[in-house]
Amino acid sequence: MVDFSLWDILRNLLQAVRWTVALSLIAFIGGGLIGLGLLVARIAKVRGAEAFAVAYVQLFQGTPLLMQLFLAYFGLALFGLNVSAWTAAALALTLYSSAYLTEIWRGCVNAVAKGQWEASSALALTLREQLRYVIGPQALKVAVPPTVGFSVQIIKGTALASVIGFVELTKAGTMIANATFRPFTVYACVALMYFVLCFPVSYWARTLERKLHGHR
Amino acid sequence: MIAFDFPAVLVEWPMLLKGAGITLALTAVSATIGLGLGVACAWARTYGGAVLRALVGAYVEAIRNTPFIVQLFFLFFGLPSLGVKLTPETASVLAMVVNLGAYAAEIVRAGISATPRGQVEAAQSLALSARQVFTRVVLPPALKRVWPALVSQIIIVMLGSAVCSQVSTQELSYAANLIQSRNFRAFEAFIVATVMYLALSVMVRQLLNWAGPRFIFGR
Numbered sequence: 105m106v107d108f109s110l111w112d113i114l115r116n117l118l119q120a121v122r123w124t125v126a127l128s129l130i131a132f133i134g135g136g137l138i139g140l141g142l143l144v145a146r147i148a149k150v151r152g153a154e155a156f157a158v159a160y161v162q163l164f165q166g167t168p169l170l171m172q173l174f175l176a177y178f179g180l181a182l183f184g185l186n187v188s189a190w191t192a193a194a195l196a197l198t199l200y201s202s203a204y205l206t207e208i209w210r211g212c213v214n215a216v217a218k219g220q221w222e223a224s225s226a227l228a229l230t231l232r233e234q235l236r237y238v239i240g241p242q243a244l245k246v247a248v249p250p251t252v253g254f255s256v257q258i259i260k261g262t263a264l265a266s267v268i269g270f271v272e273l274t275k276a277g278t279m280i281a282n283a284t285f286r287p288f289t290v291y292a293c294v295a296l297m298y299f300v301l302c303f304p305v306s307y308w309a310r311t312l313e314r315k316l317h318g319h320r
Numbered sequence: 321m322i323a324f325d326f327p328a329v330l331v332e333w334p335m336l337l338k339g340a341g342i343t344l345a346l347t348a349v350s351a352t353i354g355l356g357l358g359v360a361c362a363w364a365r366t367y368g369g370a371v372l373r374a375l376v377g378a379y380v381e382a383i384r385n386t387p388f389i390v391q392l393f394f395l396f397f398g399l400p401s402l403g404v405k406l407t408p409e410t411a412s413v414l415a416m417v418v419n420l421g422a423y424a425a426e427i428v429r430a431g432i433s434a435t436p437r438g439q440v441e442a443a444q445s446l447a448l449s450a451r452q453v454f455t456r457v458v459l460p461p462a463l464k465r466v467w468p469a470l471v472s473q474i475i476i477v478m479l480g481s482a483v484c485s486q487v488s489t490q491e492l493s494y495a496a497n498l499i500q501s502r503n504f505r506a507f508e509a510f511i512v513a514t515v516m517y518l519a520l521s522v523m524v525r526q527l528l529n530w531a532g533p534r535f536i537f538g539r
Contacts, residue, residue, distance in 0.1 A: 167514045298390060
């Protein structure tokens with residue numbers, strides 16, 4: 105019989121934290137790239153992009169992340185791909201993040217005054233130049249706080265990957281709770297670790313927001 | 321070649337419908353209590369004493385910075401070791417209420433802080449008591465201002481309730497899981513459940529947008 109001290113529990117959980125962090129980073133970066141691609145396609149008025157983006161966002165925001173994870177897990181297997189929980193979770197969370205990020209950023213682009221578009225096209229800037237030198241920088245300023253805020257959602261979202269068997273913080277917690285018969289302590293520690301990960305980020309998001317609205 | 325077999329899933333429609341019904345019931349109960357809790361917390365954070373404000377603030381931050389699934393597991397698996405044993409349904413509702421309460425508190429507080437000072441002063445000069453000022457003058461327009469955000473939050477909590485199947489609450493995703501464990505049509509079962517969730521979220525949004533002005537804060 106092996107005895108788990110509180111330190112053993114914490115140490116094992118800490119080892120699992122890196123997978124939560126890794127999954128969050130992948131989802132954030134991948135989701136950001138896809139989200140940005142969708143956003144540009146919408147701004148450039150690519151045929152069908154608008155309808156596609158609306159449906160895409162509605163689909164991912166209107167269904168549970170858990171179902172999206174299951175679909176990625178079982179859906180990829182249908183195509184004969186031997187998917188690990190890791191791949192499925194990364195894919196589902198990336199798509200989920202991209203839907204939210206593209207919608208957040210679209211709001212930020214819309215927040216740029218219309219006159220800026222007109223002025224920059226009056227100067228004969230191409231769409232690319234408009235985005236790069238005129239619209240982009242202004243939208244970016246507004247976009248940072250909500251984007252940082254959403255990354256907290258991503259970190260919390262990775263907890264669901266435990267359900268399809270990916271061993272990150274929550275799954276490690278479940279396994280340790282089953283081994284030690286101390287679910288109260290273990291889940292309290294798990295919650296504490298998520299808090300330690302998320303709180304600084306949400307605090308940062310709030311500070312950024314206050315700064316943005318303070319300056320005008 | 322991939323062959324889909326949706327009829328194998330759809331033939332289990334009574335189970336899916338019952339699951340959707342339980343998802344809706346969980347949402348209805350926790351939205352009602354959760355909104356009440358949110359309003360109470362918003363009141364406490366705006367008008368309460370320093371200790372109360374700090375307590376509510378800690379609660380809101382603790383919930384907003386931890387995943388729902390961990391909150392649920394803590395309630396369902398963790399509390400029994402303190403002698404508090406909850407059924408899956410009670411634990412689910414409790415977790416949803418606690419979760420929604422924290423988010424709703426922040427949303428409602430934003431609505432309250434946008435109240436023009438003159439309105440409160442006018443109400444006070446009409447000799448309304450502090451309680452009347454809050455419930456009749458401050459709260460209704462505050463709820464009206466933030467209603468779209470509250471509706472979105474309620475839907476987020478409803479979609480989050482899919483996780484409750486993990487503590488064996490027999491809602492929609494539990495039904496999907498059960499069906500796929502019987503006929504091995506996992507992908508089809510989850511597609512059907514996902515479409516049902518999508519329909520539920522559209523429906524609930526319509527319903528709440530309609531019900532809010534009529535029953536919650538007046539037109």
